Amino acid sequence: MNPFSADPSLAIGSLGESALIEKLRTWLGASSPTSPFGIGDDCAVLPSVTPNSQQLVTADPIIYGKHFDDSVGPEQAAAKLLRRNLSDIAAMGGRPTHAVIALALSSNVSISWIESFYKGLALEAEQFSVSIVGGDVSSADGFLGAFLTLYGETLPQPRPLLRKNATPESPIFVTGELGGTRIKKHYSFTPRLAEGQWLAQSGVCTSCSDLSDGLGKDFANITPDGLVCVIDCEKVPVATDAESISKESQHSPLYHAFNDGEDFELIFTLSPDTNLDAFKLDWEANFDTPLSQIGVLREGESGLILANEPSNFSATGYEHLR
Amino acid sequence: MNPFSADPSLAIGSLGESALIEKLRTWLGASSPTSPFGIGDDCAVLPSVTPNSQQLVTADPIIYGKHFDDSVGPEQAAAKLLRRNLSDIAAMGGRPTHAVIALALSSNVSISWIESFYKGLALEAEQFSVSIVGGDVSSADGFLGAFLTLYGETLPQPRPLLRKNATPESPIFVTGELGGTRIKKHYSFTPRLAEGQWLAQSGVCTSCSDLSDGLGKDFANITPDGLVCVIDCEKVPVATDAESISKESQHSPLYHAFNDGEDFELIFTLSPDTNLDAFKLDWEANFDTPLSQIGVLREGESGLILANEPSNFSATGYEHLR
Known part of the structure; x- marks a missing residue:
């Protein structure tokens, strides 16, 4: 759905800022607490932090033309905005608490698009508490972007799951299946909150991150300096959708698993002395989410070594800003 | 200074995202704590909140073409970004603690502009702790915007200064001088943090807000439903710069005091039984900042009544998005 309106009377410019903000609050409904704990004063006042937990914060936007386009409904754009931030909270083993949203938009953005976007955001926010x-x-001429800052907290006992705490011989796992995002997962993925919280509680997870820029780039998030990440290409869980994408792209399905962004799965390491069979059984007792052991960290020059690598393969991940 | 570069080798597109983020961290220097308390993991982990204080949050961006232009240096743009958010913390009587910044920018933004912007932001951040x-x-084609989410906390004892707690016969005050922002204050204003914190501690301040959209609009922030805001035009402190602006604009200096945005002064009410002479003496003992009693809240239909109003005067404040 194109977010702009050629009819000025249907565009947000016809409302002005104050009336628009009042409508935004209405559309957000119960997901937006009453001032001073929500929109309506110079600042919002936040609820207290749960004792013995640590606050987490992350920020990711969605921008028209970059993260979504006319093929997408405003509700899908809203879901993506919240979920890509939730994925970061999941990667720390936290639970989400509250969010702040800054909107920058052209005065010709249609009121109905914004209404559906905010109502969609409200539904998503309620679903994830x-x-x-x-x-x-x-206002920003010719632009439409929503910038979310999402807060969360760790569960009371454990520490957050950090990125680079792993030691040599740590096995590396990923959740889900990779490389199918160009078809539908960009908007409908499930942030791995339950899995991240469970890993944080497990006591054996030594590092964790989410896969947002492709395995070929994000492996580095869990690879400390002085270690090398060894991934067995035959162990990488390639999404079924990557097959269809492959037919159009002329690249292999594995290529998309390594180089496409926005899988929003978790990549994590376990302590080298973990009983892996027991861990996998425990995982399966808790989650339907696929779990794949794809490699191991070894001592050596920082970087990536691929086992069973196809010829002429390139695994660099998704590069922004180029 | 124009933020874009015609030479691709001098633009951020030549760096790519990872190298740019590494540079941003370097430029922020000591103002950016080490991960996990700063940039470098999926989320940042926040320091604990001071006991008996409440957390505050606000979000305001700066966007090229809207909040700054080529006449402004990147350091000035950075100062404006932080200070406009600090003004919201000031209006709640809080002190700032930490910030998250989301950048959306075209790949042809020059590296040197971004470097000066971040170094300027680091200086500002250190100055205000x-x-x-x-x-x-x-990335966002043809766009340059920086979206800041700023956190703060109230001082341990008092509550935050909210907007609409005032009762009838409450006197209304403003800090500083109004209407001179078109000349230089847009970038060099001082957020009234000390004054806001002092007001929160005073026990007599019943409501407070900052003036960002002009007195003619922001009076409503401290005017509860069922009360009318009575302002004596002759008591409004008009900035000297408003005289020069007036000569070019064909409007009176008072017009600019009511209708121009971005004064970033405080407007607040005191409890009706406050000893005003003692309050003013106390203020002067603490601050050089001008203090002006401009009116009073009365029972009546919500809205604004102007005493000593010039003929054909219009006081609606600055309207965004039109």
Whole structure:
């Protein structure tokens, strides 16, 4: 759905800022607490942090033309905005608490698009127990972007799952299946919150990150300096959708698993002395989410070594800004 | 200074995202704590909240073409970004703690502009004791915007200064001088943090907000439903710069005091039984900042009544998005 309206009376410019903000609050409904704990004062006042937990914060936007386009409904764009931030909270083993949204938009953005976007955001926020506590609206000619800052907290006992704590001989796992995002997962993926929280509680997970820029780039997130990440290409769980994508792209399905962004699966390491059979059984007792052991960290020059690598293969991940 | 570069080798597109983020961290220097308390993991982990204080959050961006242009240096743009958010913390009587910055920018933005912007932001952040704990970089064709989410906390004892707690017969005050922002204050204003914190401690301040959209609009922030805001035009402190602006604009200096945005002064009410002479003496003992009693809240239909109003005067404040 194209977010812009050729009819000025249907565009947000016809409302002005104050009326628009009032509507945004209405559309957010119960997901937006009453001021001072929500929108309506100079700042929002936040609820207290749960004792013995640590606060987490992350920020990711969605921008028209970059993260979504006319093929996508406003509800899907809203889902993506929240879920890509939730994926970061999941990668730390946390649970989400509240969010602030700053909107930058052209005055010709249609009111109905924004209404559906905010109503969609409200549904998503309720589903994941997130309060939208604050926001801002700024005009920006020819632009439409929503910038979310999402807060969360660790569960009371454990520490957050950090990126680079792993030691040599740590086995490397990924959740789910990779490389199928160009078809539908960009918008409908499930952030691995339950899995991340479970890993944080397990006591054996030594590092974790989410896969947002492709395995070929994000392997580095869990690879400390002085270690090398060894991945067995035959162990990488390639999504069924990657097959169809492959037919159009002329690249192999494995190529998409390594180089496409936005899988939003977790990549993590376990302590080298973990009983892997028991761990996998325990995982299967808790989750339907596929779990794949794809490699191991070894001592050596930092970087990536691929076992069973196809000829002429390239695994660099998705590079932004180029 | 124009932020874009015609030479691709001098633009951020030549770096790519990972190298740019590494540079951003270097440029932020000491204002950006080490991961996990700063940039470098899926989320930042936040320091604990001071006991008996409440957390505050606000979000305001700066966007090229809207909040700054080529007449402005990147350091000035950075100062404006932080200070406009600090003004919201000031209006709640809080002190700032940490910030998250999301950057959306075209790949042809020049590296040197971004370097000066981040170094300027680091200086500002250190001056106001703000840690930059997290961020994001997204590409957006032909766009340059920086979206800041700023956190703060109230001082341990008092409650935050909210907007609409005032009762009838409450006197209304503003800090500083209004209407001179078109000349230089847009970038060099001082957020009234000390004054806001002092007001929160005073026990007599019943409501407070900052003036970002002009007195003619922001009076409503401290005017509860069922009360009317009565302002004496002759008591409004008009900035000297408003005189020069007036000569070019064909509007009166008072017009600019009511209708121009971005004064970033405080507007607040005191309890009706406050000893005003003692309050003013106390203020002067603490601050050089001008203090002006401009009116009073009365029972009546919500809205604004102007005493000593010039003929054909219009006081609606600055309207965004139109």
